[in-house]
Amino acid sequence: MTSSPPPVAARVIAIDGPAAAGKGTLARRLAHELGFRHLDTGMIYRAAASLLLSAGGDPDDGAAAERAARAMRIEDLGRADLRQETVGQAASRIAALEPVRAALLDFQRAFGRMQPGAVLDGRDIGTVVFPDARVKLFVTATPEARARRRQEELRARGLASIFADVLEEMRQRDRRDRERAVAPLRPASDALLLDTTGMSADEVFTAALAHVNARL
Numbered sequence: 737m738t739s740s741p742p743p744v745a746a747r748v749i750a751i752d753g754p755a756a757a758g759k760g761t762l763a764r765r766l767a768h769e770l771g772f773r774h775l776d777t778g779m780i781y782r783a784a785a786s787l788l789l790s791a792g793g794d795p796d797d798g799a800a801a802e803r804a805a806r807a808m809r810i811e812d813l814g815r816a817d818l819r820q821e822t823v824g825q826a827a828s829r830i831a832a833l834e835p836v837r838a839a840l841l842d843f844q845r846a847f848g849r850m851q852p853g854a855v856l857d858g859r860d861i862g863t864v865v866f867p868d869a870r871v872k873l874f875v876t877a878t879p880e881a882r883a884r885r886r887q888e889e890l891r892a893r894g895l896a897s898i899f900a901d902v903l904e905e906m907r908q909r910d911r912r913d914r915e916r917a918v919a920p921l922r923p924a925s926d927a928l929l930l931d932t933t934g935m936s937a938d939e940v941f942t943a944a945l946a947h948v949n950a951r952l
Contacts, residue, residue, distance in 0.1 A: 747853030749773070749948060750861035753875035754910050754921060755824075756882035756889075757933045758940055762875060763857035765941050767949060770855070775847045777858030777865070778827065780840050782819075783812040785826035795829040798836075805830070805839035813932070821905070828909045832916035841865065843951050859913055862924035871907070871951045873944055874923035877933040 753759040760776055769887060788795060788804035795801060829862035830836045837860075844865045848854045849924055856865065862872035877885075883903035890897045913921035923929055928947045932940050 744856060745763050747907050747952065748848050748866050748869040749853070749855040749871040749873070750866050750869040750924070750927075751855065751857040751873045751875060752859055752862050752921070752923065752927070753857075753873075754859075754877075754882065754913065756886045757875045757908060758885075758937065759857045759873075759875040761937055762873070762930075762940055762944055763855045765937075766917055766944060767855040769945065770853060770948070772853040773847065773850055775844065775854065775856045777840075777844055777856055777861065779813050779818060780808065780843065781827040781831045784808045784836065784840070785823050785830055786815045787812060787946045788830065789826055790825065790881070795826040798833050801830040801833055802835040802839055805836045808840070808843075821890075825909070830875070830910050832912055832918065834918040837864075837918055852877050860919035862927050863922065864919045867924070871948050872924045872927035873947065874927040875930045875932060875940070877920045877931060879903060879910065881933045882906055 749763075749772070751759045751763050762775055763776065766772070776878055784801070785795065787807055788801055791800075791803060793800040811913060844856060844859075844861075848856055848866055858865070862874070880903065883899060883906045885908065887897050887902045890902070907927070910921075912925040928944075930940060930943060
């Protein structure tokens with residue numbers, strides 16, 4: 737990364753974790769409760785992947801992926817196909833490319849510095865984007881629990897799925913996120929770890945809010 741970490745305002749909440757762990761739901765609830773802005777940074781990568789695929793590009797083509805990332809605008813976060821599995825898989829692949837992450841880093845940091853405060857959720861918010869954030873959470877769950885949640889999401893959207901396939905895709909995505917050379921998925925050393933496997937959304941929110949209030 738060419739950009740150096742900026743001085744971070746106290747009112748930044750960084751939430752990281754793997755897919756379908758519940759970090760997005762938690763981030764939205766915290767932002768609403770606190771009156772903060774919210775950014776699902778995974779949608780940035782999905783938007784870039786959507787632009788790339790719509791242009792006929794290959795997610796493994798670093799130059800094409802970087803061009804798509806640099807062309808991404810905030811309006812692209814409203815693209816209709818962002819929740820499609822093909823876009824999600826492509827987003828996971830281009831997120832492993834350093835030029836893509838560098839292209840989107842300043843966008844995330846600028847959002848995080850907006851008033852009155854911001855909640856950002858993703859894979860590397862607490863370790864790379866805002867390493868000096870006062871509040872860091874790492875939200876996780878077992879692959880099986882996350883695969884069940886993802887399958888329920890797909891069914892709610894009228895999409896048929898086989899659990900074994902969803903679980904395997906989840907494990908592949910986890911492996912890419914953990915093993916990529918640039919900004920791998922890992923909890924920050926000072927992050928609160930929340931394993932949501934056996935927790936309700938309300939229980940997760942209550943635990944996270946108590947930590948946020950204590951830190952802020």
